[in-house]
Amino acid sequence: MRILRPRVVAPVGAASRQLCHQFSSSPLRAPLARTASVSTTTTVPFTLASSAARCRRRGSAAADRVLGPLTSSRPLSVGHEAPKQPPTFAFAFDIDGVLMHVAKPIPGAARTLAYLQQQRIPFILLTNGGGKHETERVADLSARLGVTLTTENFVQSHTPFRELVDSPGEGLRDRNVLVTGSDAARCRAIAEQYGFRRVVIPADILAAHPDIFPFDPLMRERYAATARALPPPLPEDVGAAGGGSSGGGHPLRIDAILVFDDPRDWALDIQLITDLLASRGGVLGTYSRRNGRPDLPGRGWQADGQPALYFSNPDLHWSAGYRHPRLGQGAFQAALAGVWHELTGGQAALRRTVIGKPHGRTYGFAERVLRAHRETLWASAGAGEQKLPPLRRVYMVGDNPASDVRGANEYASPHGTPWTSILVRTGVWDPDRAGAPAHQPGRIADDVAAAVAWALEREGWPAAGGAGFDALAAREG
Ligand SMILES: [Mg+2]
Incomplete structure (x- = not known):
């Protein structure tokens, strides 16, 4: 269990500030490529005693x-x-x-x-x-x-990811989001407490599609402890053509990827994230025909409705008990950006949104x-x-x-x-x-x-x- 931890911060660099999306002043906006049917009803549990709730102050x-x-x-x-x-x-x-x-x-x-x-x-x-x-x-x-x-x-x-739940017209409350972090299952629980209702973690995808990461069966066994069935298709995805499926024959479309804190299994996470960033419309198992096209801006990469990618923290290092600083979420971001650079032949920088201090x-x-x-x-x-x-x-x-x-x-x-x-x-x-x-x-x-x-x-x-x-x-x- 991680307790509040001292960090040594070294932002990933200029690349980390090449942000693909702009948050509005308030609230944060999820720049989805598609218009979503979004419920704006707030149903986050309120656990104060009813008497206390009646006495809630105006402020x-x-x-x-x-x-x-x-x-x-x-x-x-x-x-x-x-x-x-x-x-x-x-x-x-x-x-x-x-x-x-x-x-x-x-x-x-x-x-x-x-x-x-x-x-x-x-x-x-x-x-x-x-x-x-x-x-x-x-x-x-x-x-x-x-x-x-x-x-x-x-x-x-x-x-601040809370503000992505109900951004007017583009909220992610009822959209599929891929969440990862040091303990993805715990991060899913946090995301659900924020109000996200359709949270997928890497374990879910690995359990549904073992061939997507064809290594180490022991890892699959470990992931099985936290895996859930993939969510049923969204109404607009029923019957939609797609190379991937949610396991029930329906395509799994991811609208956003949220890195909550420092991932542990970089290889699996990088595989899944790059799959989605190269997909057609964020549908797992597809590949966009726009990728690499020289006639398109940015050679067509991340320009076909792929999910928005968010990092919560740019810190390259953090200070732990060891004598030297340890790699943090910023290092994972750098690794992902490096793999993306190779996958795109250096044609396109990784487009992502980074929050956390100093942003x-x-x-x-x-x-x-x-x-x-x-x-x-x-x-x-x-x-x-x-x-x-x-x-x-x-x-x-x-x-x-x-x-x-x-x-x-x-x-x-x-x-x-x-x-x-x-x-x-x-x-x-x-x-x-x-x-x-x-x-x-x-x-x-x-x-x-x-x-x-x-x-x-x-x-x-x-x-x-x-x-x-x-x-x-x-x-x-
Ligand atoms: Mg500090």
Whole structure:
């Protein structure tokens, strides 16, 4: 089981930014080649007690518009010293190397978050980690930090995939999506909790078509434990001609491929993904006649209704217990791009969409979550009809210049809200080894407590009840 993990980020490079599709400002859009009949009914289970549900605050609806209904308790711990005037600033915190180090809290982190909650200063947690549902991850983090956190202000690498479920007119809720990751079965469960209803994982395809990857029967036995029957055909696919089938004689058409976190079985995943990217209309077992045609843009590759390809995280490396960084999802992406380069004879770059820090789409999603969370806090403060003042600044506190700092520095808020990066010394950045940060932060601080103290002072935030932040942080040591 992977716990929140420290990462060393090295984006795959310029190629990773050659994105085939553009997310809209809100919500993210699934650029499908076909018009889909899509249900927009939200049926994600809502597990709060009914009495609590009746008491949901007005502001919670704002968060739900971004994240969907929550499945965990949400109230924040708020003390009696909260100022009446809402702050016009907020924070975004990376987790690994800022709040946690190898699953242990970094000194000052818990007190810092508790103080911000007490003061009703909004913040979000923004991580490139993933592989667990947000509810599970938040519960784990809350227990380790000793601070009550909620999914309302928590964004991990694949959280923005939620917005693909119900994109107007093009949502993937009732479309076939191929999902893979470190534990594809677990990733399927997460995707289904997000609202995707027709999730296929590599094991399903291998079980239905053993010849598609004619190696190692032991692997097939292992995959059989998580395989499900392929979904029945979509109405428009019944009777459609296709070289592949779902096992029942019907073609299996995949509309999107979602890489949730770091795949383990690269060979199988690369085989299946390249099959689909070379297919006709995303139908497994077909091959597009447009592939390689010199008279078509991009030689016709990925231009015949093939599924959109999404990666949740560009990190080439991540920092684990071993002395050197380990290959991450960015390495898988690079491997897939390399195979695609060979398959196309170098004629076409792999077209894909990459989110996760430092990409702006993730920062845009995070800002929407933060703004919704801020509305919730304001509503819960009993502000009545009093207008919430604009959000004038967000402080991004991170340990990685290539990810946290670069992302904040380059992000252009659609609301004109500047993001100021603060680099802490408690994580992957080591000035003795790496020298000056490749991306210059707005501030370098010893740790998260110092980072927040600097920002609070810069904002002129008054100490509450004589127990200012510095005193609180100092008590924790
Ligand atoms: Mg980090």
